[in-house]
Amino acid sequence: MTHTSEPVALPGGRAEWTKCPGCDALIYHKRLDRNLWVCPECDHHVRMGARARIELLVDPDSFREAELDPVMPDPLAFSDSRPYRDRLAAANANSRESEAVIVGAALLGGREVVLAVMEFSFMGGSMGLEVGRRVSEAAELALRERKPLIVVCASGGARMQEGVFSLLQMARTAVAFARLREAGVLSVCVLTDPTYGGVSASFASLGSVVIAERGAHVGFAGPRVVQETIRAALPVDFQAAESQLLHGLVDRVENRADLRSLLIRLADLHAGESSTTGADPVPEPAATRSTGSPAMRDxxxxxxxxxxxxxxxxxxxxxxxxxxxxxxxxxxxxxxxxxxxxxxxxxxxxxxxxxxxxxxxxxxxxxxxxxxxxxxxxxxxxxxxxxxxxxxxxxxxxxxxxxxxxxxxxxxxxxxxxxxxxxxxxxxxxxxxxxxxxxxxxxxxxxxxxxxxxxxxxxxxxxxxxxxxxxxxxxxxxxxxxxxxxxxxxxxxxxxxxxxxxxxxxxxxxxxxxxxxxxxxxxxxxxxxxxxxxxxxxxxxxxxxxxxxERFSRLGGAALMTPLTTEIAS
Ligand SMILES: [Zn+2]
The missing domain is CATH 3.90.226.10 (2-enoyl-CoA Hydratase; Chain A, domain 1)
Incomplete structure (x- = not known):
């Protein structure tokens, strides 16, 4: 679905080395870890799990995960080559997460925020009923407490196994984000590699600020689908974050290392603290105000x-x-x-x-x-x-x-x-x-x-x-x-x-x-x-x-005629 792939784990005694998906360089794990999983050779941003992402973004030890009733919806009792329930259990075991998104509250630069971070390794970060519920409830919590909502997106799209129920999560989350907008509560969506389909076409695009992480691929239809449809080569930067920026689709593209400080600044700027405490004193009206006649110049x-x-x-x-x-x-x-x-x-x-x-x-x-x-x-x-x-x-x-x-x-x-x-x-x-x-x-x-x-x-x-x-x-x-x-x-x-x-x-x-x-x-x-x-x-x-x-109607002197009326003089 996307251009990038996961880092390749190397067999036989070389497990502490990772092959960069961007440049094929072999990089020592600890070095990659120190560099926030950004390749020191080519700047490729390797995909990150949700827990590591939370650790990267919020104040140390401040994350409190929301306690959620364990739900494993299977509304269609779906089965392909394997029952959906088995796939869920396997995803659970492999990722050690209960679903494809983790929600909770944390401190960001000392300010309380609500957090929803998607886990791509859980069934490709796909959105079904539970992801839709968690993201919407995170938005509702942010709304109730008037705290910024930070959502880190990573998803292949809607979860097929839950059928049309998955599709409707686009509407559920969109409503939740609309309510944040109406209330003037900040929501920031960070689009990471990859963000596609039903997630991209709903809440991921509806943050009041949308930031793409450098190198992330973002779109509605994946490049393979697009290529098969148009039967022509796609540009190398197709759906890349940098191309999204050029096309006006995201507010910013940010390096992983700069995300945290940017989120802190955005939260501060949108905090609605209009007090001028600590700021410059308001200057007295002085000579700067030219209400008299400024000098005539040619x-x-x-x-x-x-x-x-x-x-x-x-x-x-x-x-x-x-x-x-x-x-x-x-x-x-x-x-x-x-x-x-x-x-x-x-x-x-x-x-x-x-x-x-x-x-x-x-x-x-x-x-x-x-x-x-x-x-x-x-x-x-x-x-x-x-x-x-x-x-x-x-x-x-x-x-x-x-x-x-x-x-x-x-x-x-x-x-x-x-x-x-x-x-x-x-x-x-x-x-x-x-x-x-x-x-x-x-x-x-x-x-x-x-x-x-x-x-x-x-x-x-x-x-x-x-x-x-x-x-x-x-x-x-x-x-x-x-x-x-x-x-x-x-x-x-x-x-x-x-x-x-x-x-x-x-x-x-x-x-x-x-x-x-x-x-x-x-x-x-x-x-x-x-x-x-x-x-x-x-x-x-x-x-x-x-x-x-009034200011515009005054221009050019007083009214030259009586106000217009629809009454016909008799
Ligand atoms: Zn590299």
Whole structure:
């Protein structure tokens, strides 16, 4: 069913050696064990049993296994060449486990979590009634006690011997995970090698965060089935974790050695402890808040400054202005768009979701991030992360610096307009505070997708425009060389945005611009964002929604006509 195989036990006096399934190297057991069963020669992650996995992940000696009534369901009294009951008994004897999943509670970095860890050696980790029951009950326990649920998946799929009862466990577990989402309780699914079929197509894909272990193979249909169907060679990385990441299907791919620390950070970031104890004091409103008139600058100079490749990017601000950041990738349906970066961050004691356009400083970086021009999957990632924020009651902070949405046939075919429209609509109705910062270029609809907010901050050398000055010049002046004239006619720059009521404040930049001192600019930005979030913290969701709507309807002056009515004047 999968590409990888179990390590080969070598006969005759060489039992302390294991042959790596990745590179065939003979590795001394103790060395492999010390290296967490990751091949020191080729980095192949050898499959791990559930008990070893628990030991690897949780605080030492903290795991308490749930006491479960012994159940061995055999609803069909199934028998092939052997009765199912005999197979269960054999699996039990071989694995020394009572079923294909172990559930319990443990401490993770000192925090209580609920754990469900699958044991692949028990009938291929297949899901029947008992696995479905245990996973669902673990989710119910996490829900009742509002503790994070960590599920480590390893499964070939549904258990045939329990017939359609197995199939329905997909629904049972999905309901349990839906309830966790509705309640804003964190669930993290770690997909290990292999995770397939009914497990992959139910709870394994429904965690609020889904992490694939490096080298794991994950999919619905196994590669053999797919190959027999299409009768063509499959790519070597078919269904590999790294390919899942590229296709936007998992949040992250993680090395085994880094899993524990990542889970601890995720649990901390989603703990819902919004107290600012131990954090920076909230800064007094100071000179950073430009409610007065920011200095008028030539619009074309602003455009050029905003486009400087030395300006800090979203990744720079994440590093310089935030205390922690776990990037979450992908739109969970097509791809991970490198032009949009996002995830969960910590800012002065508060967890926030950050979403931003990402450019780069070098040609290589710019190309890798498509010059900050997002495809539809970038906006769909943004929407997914906005919903993540709403689920956990976290404010959203966006950073906008894009020449515009990617113009191309691929983007059009995948619904660029729809993706942008959905992002604008979704952010306009989020029941959590949204603070948007235009840090550089705010190019048209592709920028506005991340600007619909309660507060719109604009850096001194940033702008928002309906069209690029070059595009405007080409259409109206019939010459791209008239871009400076177009920039001035469009009044590009922070002062116009503030005076027109579109921006709520202008953030001053260091002398020479943000690019002259990124750290200083990030410090100022941090102060301003912390203050804005503090102010928005006490605003009710209903007031956030009505406030946003009101802000947009006020633009451009008072209503020019009496409100529309369906009554016909008599
Ligand atoms: Zn190897």
């Amino acid at each position: 619009s074309w100079e602003v455009v050029q400054a905003a486009r400087s490749v030395d300006r800090p990017t979203t990744a720079d601000y994440l590093r310089l202005a935030f205390d922690d950041f776990v990037e979450l990738h992908g739109d969970r349906s097509f791809a991970d768009d490198p032009a949009v970066v996002g995830g969960v961050a910590s800012l002065a004691g508060r967890s926030v979701v950050v979403i931003g356009s990402q450019k780069g400083h070098t040609v290589k970086e710019l190309v890798a991030h498509n010059f900050g021009m997002a495809h539809p999957e970038g906006y769909r990632k943004a929407v997914r992360l906005m919903e993540h924020a709403e689920m956990f009651g976290m404010p959203v902070v966006t950073f906008v610096d894009t020449p515009g949405a990617h113009p191309g046939p691929d983007a059009e075919e995948r619904g660029q307009s729809i993706a942008i429209a959905e992002a604008i609509m979704r952010s306009s109705r989020l029941r959590v505070p949204v603070v948007a910062v235009i840090t550089g270029e705010g190019g048209s609809g592709g920028a506005l997708a991340l600007c619909t907010s309660d507060r719109l901050l604009v850096l001194e050398n940033a702008f928002l425009s309906v069209i690029s000055p070059e595009g405007c010049a080409a259409i109206l002046w019939r010459s791209a060389s008239s871009a400076p004239a177009a920039a001035r006619a469009l009044q590009l720059g922070a002062p116009h945005l503030l005076h027109s009521g579109i921006a709520t404040s202008v953030v001053p930049e260091p002398v020479g611009g943000a690019q002259a001192d990124p750290a200083a600019c990030a410090r100022t930005l941090r102060e301003v964002i912390v203050r804005e979030l503090e102010e928005l913290n006490d605003v009710s969701p209903a007031d956030l929604l009505s406030g946003r709507q």
